[in-house]
Amino acid sequence: MTTHYVQCTKRGLTKIPAGFPASSTEVSLDRNNISEIYSSSFVGLIYLRVIHLDHSGITTLANNSFIGLLQLKTLYLNNNELQEINRGVFNKLWNLTELHLEYNNIAYIEEGAFSALTSLSTLFLDHNLLISLPQSATNHFFWFLSNIRLGENPWSCSCDVMAEFIPMVMNRSMVISDYSDMFCKETGENANFSMKDVLVKRCTNITSEQVFEMKQFDNWPNILKILVITVAAIILTTFFIIIVICLWRPIVLFTHRKCKCCVRKRYPEDGDKSFDAFLAYSHKDDDYVTREFIPRLENELKYRLCVYYRDFPIGGTIADTVASSINRSKRTILLVSKHFNDHEWRNTAFQHSFGGLFKQKDNHLIIVLLDDAKGMKLDRQLKVLVKSHHVISYRDMCFWEQLQYKMGSSKRSIVRNNTPDLILNHSYTQQQDADGYETPVSSSASNTETDKCRRSLDSINNIYEEIRSSKLSDISLV
Known part of the structure; x- marks a missing residue:
């Protein structure tokens, strides 16, 4: 596919400009002074696949900020001043696979904020102010990501808050690339505790059965992979047999020529x-x-x-x-x-x-x-x-x-x-x-x-x- 790149880096922009070519596939708006992304800011850019909005001092994302971008694959919102992510911000971004929200001041993510991102595989939330994640994320959403970053956040050590989150982190540690940088901090204490310490030493009410059940759920992607590989192998084998049947005579003649x-x-x-x-x-x-x-x-x-x-x-x-x-x-x-x-x-x-x-x-x-x-x-x-x-x-x-x-x-x-x-x-x-x-x-x-x-x-x-x-x-x- 042809790439139409629009370069607006370091232009001193304070808002999203209008008049982008309709054929644009990648837009760079990073390193500007855009404080707010308004609703329908990118309307009409149906071929847009990549947006760079990092390092631009953004504090607010309105609902439907990216509505209409059905082909958007990658969105960079890192290194801004975002404080919260509301439910309607990422509406209808069904094809988005990579979302960068690292290095912000995000302390709150509304329930269902990521529910529209059905194709997402990479999510970076490190270096923010998060103490917990919405329940929908820990129960379902995070299990289908292949690359996650959650480190350098002041996660809560409360066992009530961490009842769902800690088992998820323990079981998904293979895809959390900065797992070793994840610590929780008890209110009024200076010491940081690793997620394993919280599970073993502090939150004894989180049983090993809960972790095991989540591990079972965590195995579903692997089971699906095995099923896909098995079905593909059956299809390829069937195709090979059909080819052999159709080309049996040329194969025999070739063998006959080499080994009469x-x-x-x-x-x-x-x-x-x-x-x-x-x-x-x-x-x-x-x-x-x-x-x-x-x-x-x-x-x-x-x-x-x-x-x-x-x-x-x-x-x-x-x-x-x-x-x-x-x-x-x-x-x-x-x-x-x-x-x-x-x-x-x-x-x-x-x-x-x-x-x-x-x-x-x-x-x-x-x-x-x-x-x-x-x-x-x-x-x-x-x-x-x-x-x-x-x-x-x-x-x-x-x-x-x-x-x-x-x-x-x-x-x-x-x-x-x-x-x-x-x-x-x-x-x-x-x-x-x-x-x-x-x-x-x-x-x-x-x-x-x-x-x-x-x-x-x-x-x-x-x-x-x-x-x-x-x-x-x-x-x-x-």
């Missing part, structure tokens, strides 16, 4: 399958899939993939081949692109194979969006499949971590030839198993083995062209 061996997802239904994943995609996405997707999964992450141009048996129907590939793989990765949606998924046999197999296999299917879903008009059944399974976007910055997390651990490591040409062209040596599937095996670095791999690649490419020419290429599966 500890958090790889495992599913009991995986069993012993021939492949870690069966890859289904559009043949129009061949360039990306064969150059980046497959090498990343097989060479770097050591997963064993079932891909159509390499692992499909020759002569099978589309539905049977897809169904068998799915059953022989722990996962099925569906690479959904505009090409896949517009071509491959339109094949009824292919669509039927997926629709029947994934109703009860939530962990089996991994859907990867290669294009923005908003830009694709997904087929109705494909849209249902996308909505009912976890989807990973290729554009996600944590795409590979998410995919690896969903894939889980691979029980096999595929040993590939490190020859650059072989990796670039994905030419692997293969052998058929009992079911007609071609399983990748390790390749030798020798020239003879390299030639064999290249011949195998040529054979695979010929088969691939035959599949396309026979219109089986409508389903490109990796």
Whole structure:
């Protein structure tokens, strides 16, 4: 908040001047000759937060002297000639937190003089002529102050007068900063007595039970603090749990990235399958899939993939081949692109194979969006499949971590030839198993083995062209 400071110190003023800017937030009127503060002296200064009226010879404070100052926080009236504080002086100063009345001649405070100061935390009454305090102050008001000064006053040693005051002082000694300077003086005697001496030696009618009861009351602020802290802790804990629930997946992925061996997802239904994943995609996405997707999964992450141009048996129907590939793989990765949606998924046999197999296999299917879903008009059944399974976007910055997390651990490591040409062209040596599937095996670095791999690649490419020419290429599966 902007501060607008008005400086009127040592101006020889005899009364509060008019015409302060309405935006004033702090006014210094100290060290003048203002004997009396009249009612409504500061009317209209609704933003005023601090007033300095110390060292100004003030003797009288009229009722409602500070009326209308709803934002007033600090009031300095110390080092004046005040003799009494009447009930209506501090009316409606609900936000006042600090009141300085030290170094005056105050001998009397009217009952209820501080009752309007509901936010007050600091009160200085030291170096005055007080012999007692109003009962309302000792019974209630003083218990909620955090900084009090009462020293250097001629407090009465009368047990009747001190019946409420002394127990309050004894129990609030921790917040009375000048407690050691508080003494009472018996009329006609020169000796001063500490508050403890008055309680123990002189006023035996003030029982320890009274002090204990006041201590119990004095503990209420601490109890309130404990309650506030407890409620705050519960709220923070609840908020933390909500945050963890909302951010659970990013947290798991981050942990997976830092400690992969500890958090790889495992599913009991995986069993012993021939492949870690069966890859289904559009043949129009061949360039990306064969150059980046497959090498990343097989060479770097050591997963064993079932891909159509390499692992499909020759002569099978589309539905049977897809169904068998799915059953022989722990996962099925569906690479959904505009090409896949517009071509491959339109094949009824292919669509039927997926629709029947994934109703009860939530962990089996991994859907990867290669294009923005908003830009694709997904087929109705494909849209249902996308909505009912976890989807990973290729554009996600944590795409590979998410995919690896969903894939889980691979029980096999595929040993590939490190020859650059072989990796670039994905030419692997293969052998058929009992079911007609071609399983990748390790390749030798020798020239003879390299030639064999290249011949195998040529054979695979010929088969691939035959599949396309026979219109089986409508389903490109990796």
